[in-house]
Amino acid sequence: MHATIQKPVEEILGYFKPGERVFIVGCDNCAAKCHSGGIPETEEMAGRLKSRGVDVIGWCVPQPKGVSLCKLANTARVLQEEYGKETGQADSFLVLACGQGFHTVMDATGGSMVHPGCDTIFGGETVSDTFITEYCSLCGECIVEYTGGLCPVTLCAKSLLNGPCGGAKDGKCEVDKTRDCGWQLIYERLKALGRLEELSAYKEPKNYSRWSRPRSLTIGEGEVTFKSLSGEHTVASHD
Amino acid sequence: MEGYVTAVNVTDLQSAVxxxxxxxxxxxxxxxxxEPVFQISCRDRNRLALQSDLLSAWAFGVENxxxxxxxxxxxxxHTEAKPVYDLDSVQLLKAADMLNQGKDMTGHSLESSPDFFLGAVVTPSADPVEPQIxxxxxxxxxxxxxxQTQAVYEPDKFEQFMNKIQSFNVPVIAGIVLLKSAAMARFMNSNVAGINVPQTIIQELEETSKEDRRHKTVEITARIIRDxxxxxxxxxxxxxxxxxxVPEIIEQACLN
Incomplete structure (x- = not known):
């Protein structure tokens, strides 16, 4: 999931020109889980902006329940058909969702002016209703097979691939005494799994061209193609 | 310090300052x-800049x-700076070793190759020490x-560490930071990874008057070095x- 957090309302207020008619859009998937753009937060934002003099002409969190705002076809249908009357009058949109959902609203509204209401902070695991944390950095080249399933690119502050630096103290990282040393976690897990020999193997530098932006995925018949600065990489889903 | 030290370590924006x-x-x-020991860290440069700076160092005559x-x-x-760490220290060593063999990381041949004497660091008092080894x-x-090692203050533990790595058959230069006061020792114990100044040394520093402190620092450092x-x-x-x-420490430690 894409974790998001709302921008301060004062920053959002600064976006709007006098008399600008604003339609607010949330997301019923990730932003709802983050309490940054679900139904209650989107309704609340409409009220908060109205009470500060913003001309909010409507709001919605595209349904069906749980659907992601970044699903363009659904978002376009909802905004153009279900809420066509309000969105047709809008000068701009405020999106309470991640950067992908944000761009989806641009696409769904024919390139309208769209304001970001959230900061997109990471891709994470929804550990519980009240805690989301990051285990993957979306680097495009997964290596966790060799690290006990724990990603050093994400869990080590320096994204080291060949073992710990000398900066850990009492198992905690040099950047933050409350944060576990990623490599200590990897070491302990490999030891528990009886796979400590994985630590001895030299790991080549990462291919950062697979982490270039923007990247794309094209879905074909029985195959998908990943495109990055490392080139096009097609994988078939069958033998 | 001439005549006392063989080489001088030159740190690379230590403490990220x-x-x-x-x-x-x-x-x-x-x-x-x-003779310098040129320190080069992975924090601020990608693999292009690291290899280039190594070649630049060789052009200036740097060997260590x-x-x-x-x-x-x-x-x-500069807490908002982008950390680079394109390579880690093992990968940097390998890249430098490849330069020594006349090739860059991509395998391209160099017109002439350096002949660096490559070093690395280890923290003998890390807990656990196994990942370090x-x-x-x-x-x-x-x-x-x-x-080169993080500062060593516990000769017994250092001896145990050296026994564990005996088969590696590689020269180890043990580090020691001059302890200027009990407060500094305590600060390092709680804030610097891999450093543990024993309570007995802290007490020694505490019981020393301010005028005698430098003398005490020399005495403690020389004693640890001898051990x-x-x-x-x-x-x-x-x-x-x-x-x-430093000269007095070296004399008292009978290093010359």
């Missing part, structure tokens, strides 16, 4: 006939290179020909400004 670079200082030391990870930027004075072995395989000397191949004294004490 911005200052003049280690390459320029190493080159200036060479002009004065002083210490390849290190580098303190994270948030520990320094595994990484030390990887560093040796990648090209490290000597090691660890049999287990290692060199000593790296980190005086943190008290440079003038």
């Amino acid at each position: 911005m200052r003049v670079g280690s390459l320029a200082v190493s080159a200036r030391l060479l002009e004065r006939g002083i 290179v210490l390849c290190i990870t580098g303190d994270h930027p948030v520990l320094g004075d 595994i990484k030390m072995k990887k560093k040796i395989n990648a090209g490290a020909a000597f090691f 660890i000397k049999p287990f290692c191949q060199g000593i790296h004294i980190m005086p943190l400004g008290w440079n003038e004490l």
Whole structure:
């Protein structure tokens, strides 16, 4: 999931020109889980902006329940058909969702002016209703097979691939005494799994061209193609 | 310090604080006939810049290179800087070793190749120490020909560590930071990874009057050096400004 957090309302207020008619859009998937753009937060934002003099002409969190705002076809249908009357009058949109959902609203509204209401902070695991944390950095080249399933690119502050630096103290990282040393976690897990020999193997530098932006995925018949600065990489889903 | 020390370590923006670079200082030391240990960290440069700076160092006559990870930027004075770490210290050693063999990381041949004496670091008092030892072995395989350690204050534990790595058969230069006061020792114990100043030494410093403190620092440092000397191949004294004490420490430690 894409974790998001709302921008301060004062920053959002600064976006709007006098008399600008604003339609607010949330997301019923990730932003709802983050309490940054679900139904209650989107309704609340409409009220908060109205009470500060913003001309909010409507709001919605595209349904069906749980659907992601970044699903363009659904978002376009909802905004153009279900809420066509309000969105047709809008000068701009405020999106309470991640950067992908944000761009989806641009696409769904024919390139309208769209304001970001959230900061997109990471891709994470929804550990519980009240805690989301990051285990993957979306680097495009997964290596966790060799690290006990724990990603050093994400869990080590320096994204080291060949073992710990000398900066850990009492198992905690040099950047933050409350944060576990990623490599200590990897070491302990490999030891528990009886796979400590994985630590001895030299790991080549990462291919950062697979982490270039923007990247794309094209879905074909029985195959998908990943495109990055490392080139096009097609994988078939069958033998 | 002439006649007392063999080489001088030149740190690379240590503690992630911005200052003049280690390459320029190493080159200036060479002009004065002083042998530098050029420290190069992975924090601030990608693989292009790291390899290029290594070749630049060789162009200036630098031979000793210490390849290190580098303190994270948030520990320094430019906390919002982008941490690079394109390579880690093992990969940097391997890249430097490839330059020694006349090739860059992509396999392209160099017109002429350097002949660096490559070093790396290890933290003997890390807990657990096993991941440090595994990484030390990887560093040796990648090209490290000597090691420098984090500051050592416990000769017994250092001896145990050296016994564990005996089969590696690689020279180890033990580090020691001059302890200027009990407060400094306590600060390092709670804030610096891999450093443990025993309570007995802290007490010694505490019971010393301010006037006798420098004398005490020399005495403690020389004593530790005498104790660890049999287990290692060199000593790296980190005086943190008290440079003038170094000759006396070396004499008292019978290193000359």
